[in-house]
Amino acid sequence: MREQTADRFEEHRPHLRAIAHRMLGSPAEAEDAVQETWLRLCRVHPDEIDNLAAWLRTALSRVCLDALRRRRARPEHTVDHLPDTPAADDPAADAVLADAVERALFVVLDTLTPAERVAFVLHDTFAVPFEHIAPIVGRTTATTKKLASRARHKVRGAHPAPEPTTRHRHVVDAFLAAARAGDFAALLAVLAPDVVRRADPTALPPGAPAEVRGAHAVAAETVLLTANARAARPALVDGRPGIVVARHGRARLALTLTVRGDRIAAYEVVADPARLRRLAITLLS
Incomplete structure (x- = not known):
C-alpha cells in the first residue's frame, strides 16, 4: 500500500x-x-x-x-553578498540567473x-x-x-509606471555595465564628482560606512561589489530610476537613483526586508 x-x-x-x-x-x-x-x-x-x-x-x-x-x-x-552569486567565470550560470529574475516576477510577488x-x-x-x-x-x-x-x-500595476526617459535609462545601463565589468574609469564617467551613496546597514559588509561621498570612493566600493552587479537588473523603484538585485527569486537589494544630467548624483541602497516590501518595483526589459 x-x-x-x-x-x-x-x-x-x-x-x-x-x-x-x-x-x-x-x-x-x-x-x-x-x-x-x-x-x-x-x-x-x-x-x-x-x-x-x-x-x-x-x-x-x-x-x-x-x-x-x-x-x-x-x-x-x-544580505548574502557572494555565496549565491555565480562565479565570475561561469557565464552560463549567470545567464540562467538573469533569465530567472526577468521572467519569474518573484520580486513583485514578495510584496x-x-x-x-x-x-x-x-x-x-x-x-x-x-x-x-x-x-x-x-x-x-x-x-x-x-x-x-x-x-x-x-x-x-493598477497604474502602469511610465518608462524612464531615454537619458535616465542610458545612465542606469551605463552604470550597470561598468559595475558588472568592475571598470573603475567607466564608473567615474557615469558618477557625478560629488555623488553620495547611502545604504541600509544590512546592505553593507561589516565595518562599511552607511554613507560614502565622492566619485572615487563610490567607484572603488562598487568595483569590490561586482558580484552584486551581476545579479542586478534595471527597474523602476517607486516610479524612479533604479536597480534591483535578486537571488533565488527574492529581492535582496533595491537602489533608488538620482540622475542629474548624464550622471548619477546620488543613490540609496535599500536592503531592510520591511522597507523592500513597501517598495513598488517594476523590472525593465
Whole structure:
C-alpha cells in the first residue's frame, strides 16, 4: 500500500514542485515543501482521500502558506553578498540567473501578503477555483477573490509606471555595465564628482560606512561589489530610476537613483526586508 502511495505521489511531484517554487521563489524551499507534503500524506490513510491531486495541492499550499508567514514574521537580517552569486567565470550560470529574475516576477510577488500570494498563484497561474482556495487561506470565497484581485493589481500595476526617459535609462545601463565589468574609469564617467551613496546597514559588509561621498570612493566600493552587479537588473523603484538585485527569486537589494544630467548624483541602497516590501518595483526589459 505504501509503495502504491509513493508511486502516485511521484506522478504529482513535478506539478507540486512547480506550485511550491512559484509560491516560495526558492528551489530549495520548494523541495522542502514538497517533502513536507509527502510526510503529511504518509500520516493519512488512503481511504480518507477522495481526490489525491486536490488533496496534495491543498496540503502543499498550506505548507507554503505557513512558510510565507514565518518568513514575514522573521525577515532576513543579512544580505548574502557572494555565496549565491555565480562565479565570475561561469557565464552560463549567470545567464540562467538573469533569465530567472526577468521572467519569474518573484520580486513583485514578495510584496504580497502570504494569503494574497497563495490566492494569486493558485488561481491566476494554476487555475484553481476560488472555492477551493478559500479553505486554504481561511477566508470566504468572496474574500479570497478580493485577495487575488489585490495581488493582481500589485503584480500587474493598477497604474502602469511610465518608462524612464531615454537619458535616465542610458545612465542606469551605463552604470550597470561598468559595475558588472568592475571598470573603475567607466564608473567615474557615469558618477557625478560629488555623488553620495547611502545604504541600509544590512546592505553593507561589516565595518562599511552607511554613507560614502565622492566619485572615487563610490567607484572603488562598487568595483569590490561586482558580484552584486551581476545579479542586478534595471527597474523602476517607486516610479524612479533604479536597480534591483535578486537571488533565488527574492529581492535582496533595491537602489533608488538620482540622475542629474548624464550622471548619477546620488543613490540609496535599500536592503531592510520591511522597507523592500513597501517598495513598488517594476523590472525593465
